[in-house]
Amino acid sequence: MTSKAIRLGIISAVQEEQAGLIESMQDTQTLTRGMRHYISGRLWDTDCICVLSRMGKVAAAATAAMLIERFDVSHIIFTGVAGSADPDICVGDLVIATHLVQHDMDASPLFPRFEIPLTGLSRFSTDAALSARLAVAGRDFLSQDFQAAIDSVDREKFRHVQPRLHHGLIASGDEFVSSRARLLQLKQGLPDLLAVEMEGAAVAQVCHEFGIPFAIIRTISDDADESSAVDFMRFIEKVAARYAFHVVRRFCHAP
Numbered sequence: 001m002t003s004k005a006i007r008l009g010i011i012s013a014v015q016e017e018q019a020g021l022i023e024s025m026q027d028t029q030t031l032t033r034g035m036r037h038y039i040s041g042r043l044w045d046t047d048c049i050c051v052l053s054r055m056g057k058v059a060a061a062a063t064a065a066m067l068i069e070r071f072d073v074s075h076i077i078f079t080g081v082a083g084s085a086d087p088d089i090c091v092g093d094l095v096i097a098t099h100l101v102q103h104d105m106d107a108s109p110l111f112p113r114f115e116i117p118l119t120g121l122s123r124f125s126t127d128a129a130l131s132a133r134l135a136v137a138g139r140d141f142l143s144q145d146f147q148a149a150i151d152s153v154d155r156e157k158f159r160h161v162q163p164r165l166h167h168g169l170i171a172s173g174d175e176f177v178s179s180r181a182r183l184l185q186l187k188q189g190l191p192d193l194l195a196v197e198m199e200g201a202a203v204a205q206v207c208h209e210f211g212i213p214f215a216i217i218r219t220i221s222d223d224a225d226e227s228s229a230v231d232f233m234r235f236i237e238k239v240a241a242r243y244a245f246h247v248v249r250r251f252c253h254a255p
């Protein structure tokens with residue numbers, strides 16, 4: 001897979017998560033449909049369409065379907081934030097999904113819990129090559145850009161020492177997880193869960209149905225507990241936005 005061959009859809013849930021990317025785009029054109037602005041152009045070496053989905057599974061699914069049908073994207077990546085669902089994963093770490101599950105899908109007893117009815121599937125696999133390329137970008141960001149990109153005040157505040165990159169299961173649902181008890185409930189059903197968010201598995205289902213390779217990268221913004229909403233928007237603005245910018249820049253083969 002070369003940059004030249006791909007037409008990449010880049011989705012984030014909220015504006016701050018794409019800050020900087022739109023400004024870096026060249027030859028841009030904007031199309032507004034369904035209350036979303038789809039901005040196409042070149043990002044460094046890559047033909048891209050950037051769009052904000054807003055939060056939640058329906059919003060993410062509608063956005064992904066539009067990217068595929070209207071913009072003919074060949075690949076989709078989603079960059080955003082997530083709550084940690086594993087004690088080994090800290091605020092500031094990156095998680096790249098190997099699989100995604102919709103944790104609020106439960107059509108039992110008609111179908112097993114988590115299974116998407118009439119598909120036989122409960123977990124959607126991400127594209128290995130796209131995820132590997134995203135992992136290189138993420139790892140290089142953490143080892144080469146992180147210190148300079150993130151203000152020392154923010155690094156201190158968010159207790160960053162040396163952030164790490166993880167791979168594994170991400171779960172999505174129409175719920176901001178903000179209690180330890182709720183997180184433990186989710187972990188009981190999904191013991192290998194690494195992170196929770198609100199969009200990835202919806203994008204995953206749409207991409208699966210259309211046969212579009214996709215990858216999901218998340219910066220851990222909180223511990224999905226009672227403190228998860230504290231400083232949430234500040235984290236996105238000061239930290240996650242920089243992560244997303246540099247990871248996508250590296251992904252798109254910037255000089």
Ligand code: ADE
Nearest residue numbers: 081082083176177197224
């Ligand atoms: N995105 C970031 N943190 C989250 C949380 N705690 N729950 C759901 N989505 C999130």
